[in-house]
Amino acid sequence: MHTWIIEGGSPLRGEVKVSGAKNSITKLMVMSMLTSEPCLFENAPRIGDSLITQEICEALGARFSEPGDHVLHIETPEIIRSDVPQELGTRNRLAIMMLAPLLHRTGEAIIPVAAGGDRIGPRPVDFHLEGYRKMGAHVEIRGDAYHVTCDRLIGAEIELPFPSVTTTENLLLAATLAKGRTFIRNAAIEPEIMDMMMCLQKMGAIIDYSADRTLVIEGVESLSGTTHTLMPDRIVAASLACAAVATRGDVFVSGARQADMITFLNTLRRVGGKFEVQDDGIRFYYGGPLNSIALETHVHPGFMTDWQPPFVLLLTQANGMSVVHETVFESRFGYVDELIKMGADIALYDTCLGGRKCRFRFSNYRHSCVIKGPVQLHGAEITVPDLRAGFTYLIAAILARGCSTIDGIEHIERGYEDLEGMLRSLGAQIRTAA
Ligand code: EPU
Numbered sequence: 001m002h003t004w005i006i007e008g009g010s011p012l013r014g015e016v017k018v019s020g021a022k023n024s025i026t027k028l029m030v031m032s033m034l035t036s037e038p039c040l041f042e043n044a045p046r047i048g049d050s051l052i053t054q055e056i057c058e059a060l061g062a063r064f065s066e067p068g069d070h071v072l073h074i075e076t077p078e079i080i081r082s083d084v085p086q087e088l089g090t091r092n093r094l095a096i097m098m099l100a101p102l103l104h105r106t107g108e109a110i111i112p113v114a115a116g117g118d119r120i121g122p123r124p125v126d127f128h129l130e131g132y133r134k135m136g137a138h139v140e141i142r143g144d145a146y147h148v149t150c151d152r153l154i155g156a157e158i159e160l161p162f163p164s165v166t167t168t169e170n171l172l173l174a175a176t177l178a179k180g181r182t183f184i185r186n187a188a189i190e191p192e193i194m195d196m197m198m199c200l201q202k203m204g205a206i207i208d209y210s211a212d213r214t215l216v217i218e219g220v221e222s223l224s225g226t227t228h229t230l231m232p233d234r235i236v237a238a239s240l241a242c243a244a245v246a247t248r249g250d251v252f253v254s255g256a257r258q259a260d261m262i263t264f265l266n267t268l269r270r271v272g273g274k275f276e277v278q279d280d281g282i283r284f285y286y287g288g289p290l291n292s293i294a295l296e297t298h299v300h301p302g303f304m305t306d307w308q309p310p311f312v313l314l315l316t317q318a319n320g321m322s323v324v325h326e327t328v329f330e331s332r333f334g335y336v337d338e339l340i341k342m343g344a345d346i347a348l349y350d351t352c353l354g355g356r357k358c359r360f361r362f363s364n365y366r367h368s369c370v371i372k373g374p375v376q377l378h379g380a381e382i383t384v385p386d387l388r389a390g391f392t393y394l395i396a397a398i399l400a401r402g403c404s405t406i407d408g409i410e411h412i413e414r415g416y417e418d419l420e421g422m423l424r425s426l427g428a429q430i431r432t433a434a
Contacts (some may be wrong), residue, residue, distance in 0.1 A: 001410040003433035004420075008379055008400035011249035011286070012426040018237045018255040018281075019045035019417040020070070024192045026053040026094050027169050028199060028228065030038030033101035034173060035063055035203065037225030044072040044230055048414035052091045059085055060098065062121040066208040075225075076101070083110035086144065090114045092414075096125045097166065099132060099148055100173035109148045113141060121330035121365075127167040131158045135171075135178055155180030155219055162359070163213060163299045169196055175217035176205040184215040190300040191260045195231045202226040234260040235306040235388070236416060241284040242310035243395040243426075245273040246317050250285035251426060258282065263303050267295060267311070271318055292320035292373065296355035297328050305329055309392040312336070315371045316344045317399070323354035323373045330365040335389030340381045342396055342404075345372040376401055384408035387415045398428050405433065 020043040030053070032039035044050065061080035065073045082102050091114035102109035115123065126406040129139050132148060139148050156180050160167060168188040175182035187193075189209070197207050197215075203226045206218040210371035237256035242250035245268070249260035258265065258277045265275055265282075274287035292315065297305040305328035315322040316339065326332045336346050346369050352361050361402055362365045379402030384390035390412035397404035414418055424430055 001407045002413075003405060003407045004409050005431045005433055006394070006404045006406060007429035008397055008402055008404065010398065010427045010429055011247045012243050012251055012398065012423075012428065013249045014426045015252040015254055016240065016422050016425060018240070018253050019047065019067050020174075021045070021192055021233040022047055022049050022235070022415045023165070024195055025050050025392075026092070027097065027192070028230070029057050029062070029074060030094060030101065030242055031095045031173055031196065031199065033057060033060070033076045033079070034177060035223045035225055036075075036077050038073060038075040039225050040227040041072045041074070042070065042227070042229040044070050045233065045417050047068070047417050048410065049052045049092055052088070056084060056088045056094060056098065059088055060102070061145050079105045082106045082108040083145070084112060084220050086112045093123070093166065096128050097170045097173065099128070100170060103132075103137060103148060103150055103153060103174070107149060107151060109146075109164060111146045111148070113144050113146060121332070127160055127162070127164050128170050131167060131171045132174060133353035134158050135174055135182065135363040153178040155182040155217075157183045157185075159185040160187060162186070165190055165193065168215070172196065172200065172207070172215065172217065175219060175224045176200055176207070176223065177221075178217075178219040180219055182217045182219070184217070185213065187213050187215045188299055189213060191231060191234065198227045199226060201207055202228065207285060223346045227418065231256050231260065235304065237261060237282070238264045238304075238307045239310045239388075239391045239395075241268060241273070241275065241282070241328060242314045243398065244284040245286050245290070246314045246395055247399045248286040249426070250283070252281055252283045254281040256282040263301055264307055267293070271314070273314070290314070290374070292318045292322040292371075294323040294354040296325040299328065300311055305332060306388050308332060309335055309388045310395060312346070312371060313339065313371065313392045313395050316346070316373045316375055317375065318373045319369070320373065322373070324369050324371065325355040326356070326367045327355070327358035327360070330360055332368060333366055333369055334385055335392055336369060338380070338382045338393060339396060341382075342377040342400055343375050345375055346370070377402040378402050381405045382407070387411055391416060394423065398423070
């Protein structure tokens with residue numbers, strides 16, 4: 001365990017550059033394996049999740065090099081095995097996406113059933129497998145792995161029960177090289193998915209989309225290599241925005257892109273957080289007392305579930321009672337108990353508060369919360385359970401009175417590049433525990 005001791009009380013001030021998106025680079029690595037030609041990714045983030053995905057890709061035959069600063073060259077002349085090794089497959093959630101390159105290039109894929117990643121809900125892969133079945137794959141579970149085979153994937157009509165991000169990406173990869181046309185209805189349309197579609201188009205794919213969440217993919221015979229610049233990480237940018245405003249600071253996030261953050265920026269403005277969009281980034285700053293709000297997470301273009309934990313922390317500093325309803329993941333308030341330990345006044349409910357009725361309304365999942373503010377947080381000893389919760393604890397510790405000890409920093413490093421350097425440069429008082 002990697003532990004930090006943080007002395008609270010310093011507003012974050014300064015300038016940081018946002019990295020390329022975690023939830024893009026890992027998927028683009030897998031995508032590159034659809035072709036034997038080289039792919040070059042610029043603005044590639046150096047984060048833990050990229051390294052884990054790189055190991056999975058390398059185990060299957062991909063070759064990686066870094067010809068320049070934040071430039072990743074990937075080439076997979078040959079797929080050398082059809083099974084994702086158990087140990088690697090359980091370290092993040094990317095193994096299931098290997099179905100596409102493995103089936104297209106070897107006709108067989110063996111994927112560990114147990115997946116890694118944050119425990120923010122049960123996170124099944126039934127939508128993925130059902131999509132592949134519809135495209136003609138034969139899927140069975142043998143022991144602790146999915147065994148999937150097919151001669152050639154064929155175009156199909158697929159309606160997703162929920163606009164799942166990774167399912168949409170996985171089926172996009174499958175459909176680009178399938179025989180005939182595939183319709184993905186009720187697809188996710190996150191900016192990272194649009195970016196993947198643009199990259200696939202450069203590689204030779206034919207993909208149309210319409211405003212009603214339908215993607216239409218015309219299968220092609222092969223894809224070529226490409227060069228692509230990663231989009232900025234809009235979750236990192238929003239986390240830094242919450243950190244700047246909550247600590248009463250002022251941070252310029254160089255590279256942050258307004259187009260990817262419109263809903264976040266509207267919500268920040270509603271609570272009284274200040275921002276200034278510039279050509280090369282966005283400045284976020286505290287400009288006076290914050291207001292409470294009712295907020296609901298949703299798939300794009302809604303308020304992202306990944307923005308929710310740092311925003312809840314921000315709401316502990318707002319005047320009055322705020323309500324947040326989480327509709328994407330069942331268990332995304334697991335981090336709240338530790339914030340309560342630090343003095344936050346937050347209550348969790350299993351009902352749908354403040355918004356529409358969601359998929360979890362008849363469950364016992366505590367997926368709504370009421371936050372009363374403003375409160376003065378105090379330092380505590382905390383163990384990080386997952387990535388976004390982890391960054392939220394860091395902000396809490398930075399604005400708290402006194403000293404906090406935070407264990408499990410490595411979880412946060414999966415998604416935030418040069419975490420320590422970045423926060424120190426903004427004035428955070430961090431010591432690494434011996
Ligand atoms: N779902 C199913 N069955 C499936 C797939 C999804 O029931 O086969 C459900 C999930 O359980 C969840 C909902 O559908 O309730 C949405 O899940 P989705 O598939 O969209 O999430 P994901 O693809 O597993 C990605 C990001 C998450 C981000 C979500 C939502 C990656 C690697 N992960 O997860 O990012 O929160 O989309 O935007 O892209 C993070 O970066 O910290 C993170 C957790």
